[in-house]
Amino acid sequence: MAKHFELDENFDFKIIPKLNKKELNELSNQIKNLIIDKCSKFGGHLSSNLGITNLTIALFRSFDFTKDKIIFDIGHNSYPYKILTGRPLTNLRQSNGIDGFQKINESKFDVYDAGHSSTSLSAALGFAKVRDLNHDDYNVIALVGDGGIANGLCFEALNNLVIANTKIIIILNDNEMSISPTTGGLSAILKGIRRNPLVKIIFKDANFEYIGPVDGDDFDQLKKVFEKAKSSKRSVLLHVKTSKGEGYKYAEEDHAGEYHFVNPFDKDTGKQKIELDKNTISFSKIFAGFVYEDMKNDDKTIAICPSTTVGAKLTHLFSEFKDRSFDVGISEEHAAIFANAFGVNDYHTYLFMYSTFLQRAYDEVLHDIARNNRHVTLLIDRCGLIGHDGETHQGIYDDGFFYSIPNFTLAMPKDEYDAKRLFNYAKKYNHPMAIRYTPLYKNYDEVVNNGPENITNDFEMLQEGKTKHIALVSVGPHLSNLLTKLKGEDVTIFNALFLKGYSEESINKLLSYDFVYIYDPYGVETGFTANLTLDLVKKNYKGKILTKAIPLKFINKGNILEQEILLNVDVESLVSDILKINHEN
Template sequence: METNLLTSIKSPKDIRNWPVAQLEELAREIRQVIIETTAQTGGHIGASLGAVELAIALHYAYDTPHDKLIWDIGHQAYAHKLLTGRGENFTTLRQLHGLSGFLKRRESDYDVWEAGHASTSLSAAMGIASARDLRHQGYRVVAVIGDGALTAGMAWEAMNQIGQTKTNLVMVVNDNSMSIAPNVGAFSRYLTELRAAPAYTRMKQEVEQLLDSIPVFGGPLRKSAERIKDLLHRAVLPRNVFEELGFKYYGPIDGHNLAELIPVLRNAQLVEGPVVVHAITQKGHGYRPAEERPGEFHGPGPFEIHSGKFIKKTQPRSYSQVFGQTLVELAQEHPEIIAITAAMPDGTKLDLFQKAFPHRFFDVGIAEQHAATFSAGLAVGGMRPVFAVYSTFLQRAYDQVIHDICHQDLPVILGVDRAGLVGGDGATHQGVYDITFLRAIPNMEIAMGKDELELRQLLRAALDIPHPVALRYPRGAGRGVDLNGPLVPIPWGKGEWLAEGEDATIVAIGPMVYPALAARDILAHEGYRIGVVNARFIKPLDTELLRQVTHETAALITLEEHAVAGGFGSAINEWCHDQGLFLPVFNAGLPDEFIDQGSTDYYWNLYELNGEGIARRVRAWLPQEERIKKQIK
């Protein structure tokens, strides 16, 4: 398809005098580019197709980048990228060194705010608007937030402040009634009612016009007349929740109708104080398979355009699948098991549990903090809650994990999914900090198996532990190991000494055990004697095993797909120090920097976390004389 209009524009300025029909044609071109590109690269196609007209109308109605446009999460902003000079690089979306799948301040002046996690846009907008007011500047601030993101506490904390301070700010609610899965909760239900009430809006407009037509006079008379109008207004009109909070409300309007959107957005910027524009959109709009299967098309990998079929390599079952299936198995015999997700039933594969035990499954919306404390409450009430959450989103619930779960030493199991590098989603989604932040909490126990079989066995074992447990597992396919045997729990706190080695021993956590074994083989050919330990437990460490190992080896290499700072290696360092052990320890892991999108293979190679890389590090690090001495012996 030709994209003449799109290629003709260098910046949003170029479209600001176009007629609506031309903008509609532009929308068609943008949709086509989004579909063709994501069919190759994968990505957030559904949300982005749903926000094409919103992006055009916002850049049309506002003087961006002077006016500040803030997208919540940033996954729906592909049209925004295409309108702001990134068309040529668009095929690099989500690829190594390519365009980010979210917004990036270093990518464009139009990217005012970076995110990846939900529900930050309103707080950010309030901060930017307050800075503007304090500095007596005149730009406008617009935030676009989805109905899913509006389920999070943060959004309400921001609205609470915005409604009170009455600053000039426009909040566009991009309401498609979907989070990743269908949206949940009482507020979602409320939005549905609001959506279905255009009659309310019409009536409201009519009454408002009527009230405006009442003449007012100057001075004190004017004040009391205004007050009377306000009282009348309240008496005649029901006020919706946004209005109660102090916003002016425009809506619901059709978020795919440019002729409707543009004047409303223009008017909204003329209003004093905060405004809500409630736009009704459809996830996947304009691409039939995404319209029909919005959940699957939230963030798929590559797909066939004509059929909407996903192009998938045959791979072993994913860790999430194994976790979800094992939990279903265990729940058959343990009626006290409850599964909790914060808006990720498909991603965490708790949808399997939802199907099997709908009454013991809770999707609480994008509300990780609430999910953690809700789990704690369930535990106090005698249930066995299992909250499966991506490592990166668990960051949100840190205080709740400390204060509500661990402080009361409650037996909540955290299924820490996507623990490790995540690929295309990049820096905001890497699951590489949780060991550091969980390890510091008293009562917390943390484990990670070397493969999906150990994940099953650890989950079974965790059920018997009367304390909080964080069970980590990576994103993506398992190793394809046989899962058919009986589900035997791993003895709690016990690691596995896989190979002995006098020169040094690699103590690895999680699937890093396998590259450790590969490095051992490579180095064995060169005369090095390298041992390997599958640690399994980060907290408590298997100190008995570590004591035996350190008697038999000259040095330790710790290995983790996690930040070195405060991570698994740090736990080993602390233990060595405590024991007064003076053997050399090298910590292999991830550096102290945010890691952008790119394949895990690429980063394993870059950070020397694959077999070759570890072997290189060991060669460079092991004291040469030691090695020679040992070889002579």
């Protein structure tokens, strides 16, 4: 009979070294089933975690995590580790539950916070130096994927490690997949390593010990190489082969990356239950469609996306225009300069990036794209509060940092009609422009898109109040809901469309109102709201300015509406503010 393990808060990982092979496999199956079950309910990074389960169990046979430190790159694949350290993924990714990434404040076994890729080697090197300075004695391990290790940050850390006179153990979890199959030269080198002893020599020359490749499911082999890595005097690069999605048929068969991250799904059919009603529309799809059409008609058009092609709905476009579309892997900084080089050579480049990962490319966006001032259009996906991925993935900060970048126009659509108009504007604009959008928006029947097809950079009036009492200036999808709720009230509602780079006339129009209320529930308070306030002050505006935007802080995971209410940026609170002003003043 199969042994049953109580995978709860009291699970004692010290039993693992005493288990026989059959029991280890039983433990592995139970962990995988738990992961499948929790991901099917709450969503999460399914494939990466299934693939790494045996490898994680094997780590507990050789290392003692009451002393030894492990840093999971990105941390999206630490579910088995969480389960084995007493966190059975209860309420995974919910505000009151276990985080989808490693989190220092969640457990003493999580020694470093992660979320963005390729930070583990630098962090591990720092941890090793702390150990040495404190004359301590424990192992420091960085576990990084073949997608993550190809990012420049890892190269910087490796370069430093060669001269750092310390020891870390790098476990390279090579499953030949990033989100989708790994792209780029390094992945080709990794594939060739087995046949190429030269690579081992190169690592040796760089004062590393290279061990591998070994089968990441084979407990005996892993035991041997972990012991070797522990006893090595030098830093070790341990190359382990695993396969993503192992233990769940649909994830095993997925070669596109659809099960890398899943929304809640039906375990029997593998079908993801994306709760989209017919009125909930994906901006990602819309922009992917626009770019597709443009690339069909204009062969001087390029599309670039660093690793998020599946989520950005670009699979079709990338397979259709192979010579003009580039998935450059997890390399946002490189992607930005690469895009700019096309701009400098008179191509029009669409650079797709999620807001949170764009933070990586701040310098390249400023120093290269903005300064050269060419035709690069940044399509920033996953803007606004992001929900269950939590504080490392919020898409709210780009709204703030674009204000310190000259030459960039920043815009945001509320719906498909706006998206089309902004897209056409960007096509003609011939300078750097960023369009930021939430992943989804909801269609409201009430809203009529009556603005002109060809827009200028003026704020657009959507409703005219009876008097010049309140001007409400806002952006993005909530505008449609606001219009429905404030219909007939004495409030003039403007769709800013342009958060940065709006016309002077847009500000002038506001000067005659008693109140200007600026509402931006998709960005931090140092973004659009602060900057329009400054522009009003500079114009010597005499009325009262009110603002509502996301406070400048790190925002925990949870349901988006709950987060909005908590931060007081929800539509209801705005509507109640407006009604109060109207009735009290």
